[in-house]
Amino acid sequence: MKRINQYKKLFNVETDTDLKQLKSTYRNLVKEWHPDKFQDEEKKSIAELKSQEIIDGYHFLISIAPETIEANVAAYEETTTTSGIEDFKHKGLLLEVSFKDGTTYEYFGVTKNMYLKLINAEKQWRFAKRNIFHSFTYRKSKRDALVATS
Numbered sequence: 001m002k003r004i005n006q007y008k009k010l011f012n013v014e015t016d017t018d019l020k021q022l023k024s025t026y027r028n029l030v031k032e033w034h035p036d037k038f039q040d041e042e043k044k045s046i047a048e049l050k051s052q053e054i055i056d057g058y059h060f061l062i063s064i065a066p067e068t069i070e071a072n073v074a075a076y077e078e079t080t081t082t083s084g085i086e087d088f089k090h091k092g093l094l095l096e097v098s099f100k101d102g103t104t105y106e107y108f109g110v111t112k113n114m115y116l117k118l119i120n121a122e123k124q125w126r127f128a129k130r131n132i133f134h135s136f137t138y139r140k141s142k143r144d145a146l147v148a149t150s
Helices: 002-010 019-033 041-064 066-071 073-082 112-120 124-131 142-149
Strands: 085-091 094-099 104-108 137-140
Touching: 002 041, 019 041, 041 066, 041 137, 066 073, 085 112, 085 124, 094 112, 112 124
Parallel strands: none
Antiparallel strands: 085 094, 094 104, 104 137
């Protein structure tokens, strides 16, 4: 949740925004913070870091945008209803679930208490289907895409 709020603040987004507005804001921020605009090496270095943060934030917000979720809902439903859980990891408020079909999804805002309930559930798959898969903001993991290209 911290990362979501950080990127929303960077892009000045109050709630969910449409992709067109997000793209426009992204372009303006990239122009403003492009490293080639700065002559001073220190400012150029700061601009490079800020540019990378803007790029990362844009890709992250695109991945959790309602339009992106809606466009990929069929594949997500297929994975979460037919494929079993291969593995899962929890760090902070992020739960990363790897499915047996090879896809990996990240769920944001999953508390340690909810994670412990998942671990201790008699049937983890059933618990996740009822309490996690459709209750938390999610996105397809970048790691999933990296494994596919390797």
